[in-house]
Amino acid sequence: xxxxxxxxxxxxxxxxxxxxxxxxxxxxxxxxxxxxxxxxxxxxxxxxxxxxxxxxxxxxxxxxxxxxxxxxxxxxxxxxxxxxxxxxxxxxxxxxxxxxxxxxxxxxxxxxx
Amino acid sequence: xxxxxxxxxxxxxxxxxxxxxxxxxxxxxxxxxxxxxxxxxxxxxxxxxxxxxxxxxxxxxxxxxxxxxxxxxxxxxxxxxxxxxxxxxxxxxxxxxxxxxxxxxxxxxxxxx
Numbered sequence: 001x002x003x004x005x006x007x008x009x010x011x012x013x014x015x016x017x018x019x020x021x022x023x024x025x026x027x028x029x030x031x032x033x034x035x036x037x038x039x040x041x042x043x044x045x046x047x048x049x050x051x052x053x054x055x056x057x058x059x060x061x062x063x064x065x066x067x068x069x070x071x072x073x074x075x076x077x078x079x080x081x082x083x084x085x086x087x088x089x090x091x092x093x094x095x096x097x098x099x100x101x102x103x104x105x106x107x108x109x110x111x112x113x
Numbered sequence: 114x115x116x117x118x119x120x121x122x123x124x125x126x127x128x129x130x131x132x133x134x135x136x137x138x139x140x141x142x143x144x145x146x147x148x149x150x151x152x153x154x155x156x157x158x159x160x161x162x163x164x165x166x167x168x169x170x171x172x173x174x175x176x177x178x179x180x181x182x183x184x185x186x187x188x189x190x191x192x193x194x195x196x197x198x199x200x201x202x203x204x205x206x207x208x209x210x211x212x213x214x215x216x217x218x219x220x221x222x223x224x225x226x
Contacts, residue, residue: 006155034214043117043204043217044156089155100146100169101215103155 003027004092006104013111019077021107023090026071030092034101035064035075038087047088048075051095080111117218119205125224126195133191134221138207145188146215147180148204149173156204162188195225 006023013019023033031052036044050057050064050073057064063076077084087108091101118137126132138145143164148156159178161169164185174180177195182188192199202222206215 004155036217041219043206043219044215045217046214049214091155100158100161100171101156102158106153106155 003102004090004104006090006107008107009105010108011110013080013109015080015082015111015113017080017111019080019084019109019111020074021088021090021109022072022074023092023104024070024072025092025102027092027094027102028071029094030102032093032095033064033066033073034091035062036089036091036103038089038106044089077109080109082111082113085109085111117205117207117216119203119218119221121221122219123222123224125226128195128197128225130195131191131193132195132223133189134203134205134223136188136190136205136218137186138188138205139216140186142207142209142216143185144208144210145182146206146208147188147190148206148217150202150204150220151200159190159203192223195223197225199223200225 034049035047037047038044048059048062052068061078066073087106089106090104093101120135145162147159150156160180162182177193180190202220204220206217208215
């Protein structure tokens with residue numbers, strides 16, 4: 001059962017452009033929404049995370065936008081760089097459970113120089 | 114201690130054999146998670162420990178799978194009577210609090226031939 005749906009599956013962006021990846025969730029108990037970046041042969045690494053009490057969070061070139069009523073959240077990468085080329089995963093969890101993250105299927109981002 | 118360490122990095126085994134993987138979390142992290150990731154998919158939750166107690170197991174964790182975390186330090190994941198469908202990347206992660214984000218290891222890639 002896929003509880004977090006991620007799109008697009010792959011994305012190609014020119015250097016300096018904006019990369020946008022979207023996720024939608026079903027479980028209204030989710031209240032923690034992280035984004036992870038994964039390079040080949042490595043484990044996922046936390047990029048940025050948001051709680052539903054705010055609609056936007058920015059850290060450097062990375063911004064999460066969150067729409068609680070639509071049950072959607074997105075990652076924006078500003079001024080995309082070739083070094084950003086990786087697979088990005090959204091995830092969600094109910095913080096109170098203290099346990100599992102449910103991940104989206106991933107977006108393979110390629111930033112062309 | 115700079116991260117989560119997993120051993121081995123790669124394991125090739127014949128169908129029907131037993132395999133065991135080890136995870137050494139960040140020392141001050143009391144939570145430890147095992148996930149499985151197949152090619153082109155997001156990580157899927159397997160099980161979770163808080164200190165030495167195994168608090169949650171996924172339905173994915175069949176009776177051929179067992180995980181332990183003696184003394185709340187390192188953890189082992191054993192797969193008995195391996196099947197070709199067990200071929201995947203097995204990821205370990207640790208955290209102090211969920212909203213601090215997980216720190217993933219680089220994973221153990223299992224190939225069952």
